[in-house]
Amino acid sequence: MDPIKLIKSVYSVILLIFSIVLISGMIATKQTNLSENAHPAAAYCLLWAAIIWLTMVEGGQASLVGLIPVNAELYAESHPKAYKCTHITNKGDNLDRYLLGRQFMVVLVVFCVNISGGPIGGAEIWGLPDWVKGIFLQAGLAMILLTCxxxxxxxxxxxxxxxxxxTDNYFALLTxxxxxxxxxSGLLHSSYLVQLAVAAMAGKKVVSNEDPRNAGQSIFFFGRCLVSLAILWFCLAVTFVALFDGKTTMWKGVPAWLAVIIFFILMSVVGTLEGMQIAFFAVA
Known part of the structure; x- marks a missing residue:
């Protein structure tokens, strides 16, 4: 093995182990949100259940996107459960639907990870130096290393x-x-409105693998879009109020207007990275 790669692998594993031990210690001493308000056992269970499900949410995406160009009949008998999965995602626009719902699951699962293992303010453990606590606890490096x-x-x-x-298992099929x-549910249907708007600005039509919607289907689709849009605007309003009232985890001293700019920059970066990820999986 390349010495440089070996060194990086070793210190990465060491940091990961330290992070897991640190988070476990924080939970045991009731210094995370869930362990403090409920019980450490509940925090442990939710943390690892969320992490395990996240592995399938993320891995399932890579598999199902990558299997699109593969003839499903080639593995229908050897991998029957994977065949059931792709039989769904390869039909019509179901892959897009899956990716939309999957993204909500990622956010929800990461939220569960954070409330289970994220340290509360002023957490102290094992007499660690302030700079170690600042990096691994306050900056969240321990949670980042565990989750990623x-x-x-x-x-x-x-x-x-x-x-x-x-994907050849019922866990993948359930996910x-x-x-x-x-x-x-329509909770995320405002994303389709963004898709239509971007396509219109580009002077192109959204290509669908399904027949055009009839009147009833259009009413049901755009009705969910309007509900989703209303929910989105409400969430944005709550977020802006929290940013301007200083009730977020933004660093102290950062003015509200700058916090809003940072918020939109980060949202744009995340959106770009997620889109690139799907594209890379599709063409790899």
């Missing part, structure tokens, strides 16, 4: 290399159905 290394990155890499094996139900 265990819940996201390894599953994406493994799933992109073993697409059929990763797919949950994502489809989330999308069907």
């Amino acid at each position: 290394n265990v819940g996201q990155l390894n599953s994406q890499v493994n799933a992109s290399l073993c697409m059929l094996d990763y 797919l159905w949950v994502a489809m139900v989330v999308e069907f």
Whole structure:
């Protein structure tokens, strides 16, 4: 192995182990939100249940997007559960629906991870130096390393290399159905309005793999879009009020107008990265 790669792997593993031990210690001493308000056992259970589900939410995306160009009949008998998954996502615009619902699941699962393992303000443990607590606890590096290394990155890499094996189980099928139900609820349908607006500004039409909607389908679709848009505006209003009232986790001393700019910049970066990720999986 390349010495540089070996060094990076070793210190990455050390940091991950330290982060897991640190988070576990914070939960045991009731210094996370859920362990403080409920019980450490509840925090442990929710934390690892969320992390495990995140592995399938992230890995399932890599697999199902990558399997689109593959003839499903080739693995219908060898990987029957993976076949059931792609039989759903390869039909019409279901892959887009799955990706939309899946993104909500990512945010929800990460939220559960944070309330379970995220430290409360002023947390103290093992007499660690202030700079260590500042980096791993206050800046959130411990939670980032746990969530990314265990819940996201390894599953994406493994799933992109073993697409059929990763989705050939009922856990993947369950995750797919949950994502489809989330999308069907209409909670995220304002995203379709953004899609239509971007396509219109580009002078192009949104290409669909399904027949044009009839009157009833259009009413149902755009009705959910309006409900989703109303929810989105309400959420934005709440977020702006919190930003201007200083009731967010933004660093002290940052003016409200700058916090709003940072908020939109980060949202744009996240959107770009998510879109690039899907594109890379699709063409890899």
